[in-house]
Amino acid sequence: MNEFTPVLFAFIVLISVLGWYTSNLSVSGALSASLVGIVIGAAFGWKGLTILGLFFVSSSLLSRFKKSQKHAIEQKLAKTSKRDWQQVLANGGPASIFSILFIVINEPSLFFAFIVSIAAANSDTWASEIGPLSKGKPFSLRTLNRVEKGTSGAVSLIGTLSSLLGSFVIILFSYIITPSMTVNELIILTLFGFLGSIVDTLLGASIQVEYQCSRCGMRTEAKKHCSFSTMKVKGLVQINNEVVNFVSCILPGWIVLIIY
16 A cells, blocks of 8 residues: 555645546546545555546547537437546446555555556547547447447447557556566456457447437437437346446456456
8 A cells, every 4th residue: 555645635636626627527526536536546656546547638638539520429328528426436436446455455466457447448438439430330249230320339440449559558558657567467458458348348239228219219328318208228227338337347357356
């Protein structure tokens, strides 16, 4: 466990406030981000916070990249790009759990689980933000047919490559700032981060809930669309996007713990 200093605390709060000020976080999202940052900072210090910060900054920038071209896709989503507490904990919760376990039992392999969970979150985010910019429609893993961009459980070549790159960036940065990591670990952990995005896609194609607007017919993750209640057409009501994100981030981390 690292010594938690006032400077570390001030930095975490400042970043969370800036996230709220720039409309990347809601009030609840900023409070949750502070909590996640405090836990990670207590476990892994500045190293852990810079890895988390790389995920937050890159995902925030990508959410704004060519935003006008992704406007139609946002209609399919239950929430906007301004992250609330549920979205923050869905992506940062697994990293926080591994951080708490590290504080309690001080097992070194928990650091690998931590960075893999962040890599999985970054992998899925990059795929979600860059994939929809492809010219062609993606393929649904459930029907193997082309579907509208933004459909859960759909894949495209650019989205898949972006996903792999998103994982690689987090693990490469971790490798650079962690002298004890080997090249083999860099490759293996990158693949496990990428696995998180694959799990997310498979769950999105199978059991993640999907609704259909009774007015315009659009399939969406939202319970309301066009000011009308939507009708469930796929999946389980309990399995929304946040649940899928949480599972896809924590599962690769647990697998890494088993291996190491």
